[in-house]
Amino acid sequence: MMKSLEQKETNNVEISILDIALAINIYRNFFISFSLLGFILGWLALNFVTPLYTSDIVVISNSNEESSNELNALGGLASYAGIQLPSYERGSASALEILRSRTFKKSFIEKFNIKPILFPQEWKSENNSWNGKEPSDLGSVSMLDEIMIIKKAESGLITIFVTTPSAENSQNIANNIINYINQFMRERKIKESEESIVFLKQELSKSSVSGIRDSIFNLIEKNLSEKTFANVNEDFAFQIIDKAEFSNSPSYPNKLQFQIIGLVLGAIFSFFVIIYLSFIREKK
Numbered sequence: 001m002m003k004s005l006e007q008k009e010t011n012n013v014e015i016s017i018l019d020i021a022l023a024i025n026i027y028r029n030f031f032i033s034f035s036l037l038g039f040i041l042g043w044l045a046l047n048f049v050t051p052l053y054t055s056d057i058v059v060i061s062n063s064n065e066e067s068s069n070e071l072n073a074l075g076g077l078a079s080y081a082g083i084q085l086p087s088y089e090r091g092s093a094s095a096l097e098i099l100r101s102r103t104f105k106k107s108f109i110e111k112f113n114i115k116p117i118l119f120p121q122e123w124k125s126e127n128n129s130w131n132g133k134e135p136s137d138l139g140s141v142s143m144l145d146e147i148m149i150i151k152k153a154e155s156g157l158i159t160i161f162v163t164t165p166s167a168e169n170s171q172n173i174a175n176n177i178i179n180y181i182n183q184f185m186r187e188r189k190i191k192e193s194e195e196s197i198v199f200l201k202q203e204l205s206k207s208s209v210s211g212i213r214d215s216i217f218n219l220i221e222k223n224l225s226e227k228t229f230a231n232v233n234e235d236f237a238f239q240i241i242d243k244a245e246f247s248n249s250p251s252y253p254n255k256l257q258f259q260i261i262g263l264v265l266g267a268i269f270s271f272f273v274i275i276y277l278s279f280i281r282e283k284k
Contacts, residue, residue, distance in 0.1 A: 015279055023278035024271070031270045038266020042259040049258075051250035053167035057174040059158050059238035061095060095237035096158065099181050100150060105141045108180050117169050118143040148173070157241065167247045174244035185237035186230045193227035 024031055098104050109115060116123040118140055122131050135143075149161040162174040197220055204216045230236055 015275075019279070020275070023274050027270075027274045027277065031267070031274060034270035034273075035263055035267040038269070039259050039263040041266070042262020043255075045262070046253055046255060046258055049253045050165050052163050052165055052252040053170050053247045054161055054163040054251035055167070055170040055174045055244040055247055056159050056161045056242075057178055057240065057244040058242040059160070059178055059240050060156055061158065062233075062235060062237060062239050095181060095185050096150075096152065098185070099177070102138075102141050104181065104184065105144050106137050107184070108177055109137070109140050109144060111180060112173075112176055114144075114169075114173065115140050117164065117166075117173070118147070120165070148177075158238070160244075162244070163251060171244045171246050178238055178240060182234060182236050182238060186233070189230040189236065190227055193223040193230070196223045197227075 109118070115135060116125070119135050122135065123129075124131060147163050149163075150158065151161070152158045160174055160177065162170045162177075164170045164173070200216050200220050200223070204213060204220075207213055207216070
């Protein structure tokens with residue numbers, strides 16, 4: 001009975017850190033070899049991973065709030081006088097909100113024909129055709145959302161990151177989307193101003209009250225000013241601080257990170273093998 005208890009206690013002896021250190025020292029060549037093997041495998045794995053390149057463009061919003069507030073005030077005066085101006089929801093949708101909208105992204109994808117870039121595996125470049133059905137507009141917008149990240153800092157700076165397997169495509173998409181939103185917002189503002197001016201001139205011909213006519217003249221003048229500003233200002237919605245540049249090195253994968261992960265995994269594997277050989281197998 002006592003012999004049985006002694007044997008049981010022997011089997012339940014705890015393994016100390018010193019025991020583990022001694023075991024690793026005994027199998028140190030094995031431990032080092034497998035750790036280095038993991039490092040090498042991590043390096044080799046890089047050849048099977050598609051590199052991704054990131055380009056970023058930094059912009060700041062060209063705020064026209066003061067101008068919009070003046071127009072809203074004049075528009076309120078005109079409404080009080082019985083003139084209902086065309087509604088364009090001034091100030092309700094900022095350029096950044098439009099940039100993030102599905103409608104704008106769909107228009108951008110069509111304008112620059114980037115579906116083949118978004119779906120490279122489904123596009124046959126040799127004959128410029130799709131492998132099967134062309135991806136939907138909604139699917140294309142979702143894919144654009146995956147490769148493009150928009151971040152706004154507290155300072156007001158907006159950074160757009162674009163990541164694709166091609167450094168050239170990442171650079172072009174980042175620069176083109178800002179150029180296009182500026183063009184998009186300029187054209188929209190010019191159209192709104194022109195339609196407002198036409199409408200206001202019609203109202204002007206109907207009214208003989210001096211106060212109302214003065215309000216209409218002020219509105220026409222303000223719309224002409226906004227139209228002129230939109231015509232001459234290429235950076236209408238966003239002023240470019242730093243253009244997107246061509247990236248010479250991939251943002252993913254991180255070579256050192258892959259190698260360190262391989263080294264750590266190799267060390268962990270060899271550690272458990274040593275524990276098995278030194279303690280578990282010996283008890284069996």
